[in-house]
Amino acid sequence: MSNYTPPPAIPDFIKDVPGLLRWETTSREEAVVQASAFTKDTFTYDEVYGRFCTIEEYIDAPPEVVFDYLNDMRNLNEYTYSTRDFAPVEGKPGLFVGKDTLPDDNTKIYMRFEPNREALTIDMHCAWDQGDELWMIYLYRIVDAQRVLKKPGSVVLWTNCRHPYYDKNPYPETVPNPERPWVGDFWNLFYAGHAIEMQNLKKILEFHYGHGANQAGADS
Known part of the structure; x- marks a missing residue:
């Protein structure tokens, strides 16, 4: 008897979608060839971070502690490089305004948090100069x-x-100084800048709440 098992039928929902790479339609050898095309010895910055900039880090502190710290807007003063002094915007509940010291002028930055404690997620919506469209x-x-x-x-x-x-910049009329660089001019530094801020976050939380830091202090 043959041990051959025919592949299952392709579901109707996807059978007409062109270009899908699935076991039912593509041999293992061909799949490896195509996967290898995505793998190179070196990648340009734009290939890695041109559309999305993601950083990640392990922090030796409980998830709930990390969430609570990030969800307190006052703590932007501590772990970010340049955003400072957020205060509520009168008449707009949940909206805050602070300053971004990265440019050499009085740049306002508006901010609104959308936290989800159960999922342990925080979406920080912000924008330079105006608070009507928080697109960053x-x-x-x-x-x-x-x-x-x-x-x-x-x-x-x-x-x-x-x-x-x-x-x-979609709102040039709100710029305090026409010579000021735009936030997008710094995109090629986003990974480095955010990585530095992530390290600030890690150092602060591990110093105060980290298991390893506390143990090291107890052993010294």
Whole structure:
């Protein structure tokens, strides 16, 4: 008797979709060839971070602690490089305004948080100069490290999508100084800048709440 098992029928919902790479339609050898085309020894910055900029880090602190710290807007003063002094905007509940010291002028940055404690996610919606369209969105997800790394602590994922407004300011009339650079001019530094801020976050939380830091202090 033959041990051959014919592949299952392709579901009707996808049978007419062109270009799908699935076991039922593509041999293992051909799939490896196509997968290899995505694998190179080196990648350009734009290939990796041109459309999306994601950073990730392990933090030796409980997920709920990380969530609470990130969800307190006052703490932007501590772990970010340049955003400071947020205060509520009168008449607009949930909207805050602060300053971004990255440019050499009085740049306002507006911010609104959309947290989900159950999912351990925080979406930080912000924009320079105006608060009507918060198009710069920083997506945070906190994962229990016990699930993914089998040790206490948190894995923090932070993603920024390259919104088209990064390439051109849609509100030039709100700019305080026409000579000021636009936030999108710094896109090629987003990974480095956010990685630095992530390290600030890690150092702060591990200093105060980290199991390893506390143990080191107890042993010294």
